[in-house]
Amino acid sequence: MTQAAPLIRLEGVTKRFGPLLANDAVSLSFYEGEVLALLGENGAGKSTLSKILFGMVKIDEGQMFVSGQPVRFRSPADAIAHGVGFVSQHFSLVPTFTVAENVVLGREGSAVLTRGKLERRVGNLSERFGLGLEPGQLVGELSVGEQQRVEILKALCGRCRLLILDEPTAVLTPQDTARFFGVLRTLQEQGVSVVIITHKLGEVMAISQRVAVLRLGRLVGERVTHETSEAELAHLMVGRDTAQVTRPARSAPATAPTKVTPLLRVADLHYSDRGRTRIGGVSFDLHAGEVVGIAGVAGNGQSELVAVLTGMLKPDAGVVALSGEQVADFTPNTFLARGVGRIPEDRFRGIVGELSVAENLLLEQLSSFTRAGHLDRRALKRKAETMITAYGIKARPNDRARTLSGGNVQKIILARALARDPKVVIAAQPTRGLDVGATAYVQGKLLEQAARGAGVLLVSDDLDEILRLSDRILVMFRGGLSGSFSAGEADADTLGLRMAGRAEPEEAHVPA
Template identity: 55%
Template structure:
């Protein structure tokens, strides 16, 4: 059978950067094809070209053998291409059916019942379990993703592109998503799944194309390959060393003690329900959980951004003031925020970002000591291998280097406690590895580290103890050596583990 889509010699430049360099890519009818590569390898660019969001500088696209020019998503949709982005394009206040039909109404007048019936039929024919009359804003992330898939299917898509679909999902939801994709495949649809996770490639795909630095480095049948071979293609190095925490013996005094935190959000929802935990010096405690179970609120309290309704936090025996970020960092608490763009000011220079958290140390009578600011920046840039000059604007840096600014600023001054929230989210393998090493170095130093991450693999790799957070409290504790992934997964989704 001829490929349903063929991209030939696709080149796309952004200024000096060549994001796609003569890429050949094809997809057969009824196949699930993984597009694998590190961040910045050019996966998303290639798929945005296929979806008509970008125009290639060179190369051609053929659909069913016919050359086409896709200059907008509307044309791509008509050609049978659907795209589910990481950032859902849904109207939270609309129902599922309304969201699905929006932009594809077919007539000027809407018939709510007819509308939900047709959407329901589409969903049922594909065995998508979803209440079409539910308000989208109330759905879980996994359900919202299903709405996005349904939207593409409602527009008769033949090729579905999914951009890192598992990044936002819990283990159980990932399995459900893969089931859905297999159903679609059974109907003869093709799926392109963009990912940088090897286990997903092997779990779902028949074929895999690996990109590195904008070029295709390999295209293989999944069953003919191995994880090690793909990893090597992806990073271009012979061996991938994995930082791993193996020494769980150390037991210092408790440095971070969180007692019975309760917190109600602005809308009156109870986000923390009596959460307690403690972290000893030289220990990494991982908090695993599905997004939205109170992790963000816990991090907000511990980083000085929010105050709980009740409860207490002590650092080395001293009470931690609430809603006072300055006081928190003075207690030698290093803070790595969930969203690094809320921790770094993109329009200020690297050197300003590296000193702002302790600006008083760089000020004489209110006047900035520029020599010292520069020296501080140069020292930290060297120590943390930040690829930037002190005066570069922070926003011109890559995600990995921006994260290094945060690490340098917070870990550079011998912290007692480290609050690391999603420290590697969106980073490539190299940068992730670097962050992990730095956290392990802090453990060696004897700092108490609280690692809050939605990446279970990361938690398993680094933690001495694993806590599972569910609906605002700790639902279970595991020592690293006898952590069972299925038990953790069950607790994360609210089930009781069979002990």
């Protein structure tokens, strides 16, 4: 391992948010020319640590050194001045400006900008780091992967020596990810110290030289990447051994799907918002006992599709039919009454935080607890208690829902959605942001539903999850379906091409 003096060193860094200990005496060094992976589950303290490095969060206790000198960042401007760059998941780019203009925005000292000179400088920089960007191109015309490289270029232009990348691959297709890794290697050769924040083990193994694992705010392990394994890292991250949930090996459904009425049929669905097409002619069937996965890069119409299929949005045109019966009235009640269990994309919009756990569990089926308008509170509480036990929710019926962790909130939603044995389950991003244990639990429950004979529609940005659970995989791209695969024939690469809207591998843009 690098024996040189570290570029940046943290010593005993502690940060509290109220009673929460976000970082607990973390000591960690960052070296030039090294890719360090900061690994941990949600809430482990990765984000806080990176925000400390970038001056967005102030340290409660401990000390930070840049090139051996103690420093105290008061703002991101301080951090930038000390050579720290930060690329967040959410880009801050002006789409109507060119690449060069975006890169120098807010950085250039001189009042007069010479376009030619500017573009040459940015072009040189892009070439030096192998970013392959055209300085004169409008950012709005670029793909997500290219936009990310513009963000990296912005950081590099600030003469950064330590580059922090927050979940950089979340928005990328597998092909874009490969390209992105290429960029990281170039950065490394040029002596930049790179920190990538992630919870994907595969990426850690592929790109980093060193791994730092955080759990509950504490640094629980530091490993040289080629001396460790995914299993060991997972163990460190979660604190126990974990098993992944995978769909059972199954032969094709016994009955020919064309003969029977599908549980859910979507035909030529259209929806546009303020002139922009969000769903443009989507059609598919969902049969009993089947998990259909909808893959795609976030923002290609999946959210709108889920909103339509949960009754939150009325489509402009097209047919949605449940067990052959067409839906006329797009309200949540229609879908509830027809036996659709629904897991919303944003779980915190699926509960009312100020109401109790019991009320949130049973608000969908109050009719069963109401007589002449009077609510049978005791029956409600009893029912809630059985659901809490059945789904292992760590809460009491009268606790306010907002005091629960994300995993327990998701269990409330899961329990509510599955309580009345739905015929169709619409599961949108069911495991987003959950820890490994809760993820396995939710995925297991979804497979259980399919085994029971329900049809499960799984919409997820997590390609891995789609691949492991689905019998059939559809890919959404710019509001339409760009591919349909059965479980056996799909892999991350083929799906990735479709997610980028490319039909055939031959047409694919081969990374340089």
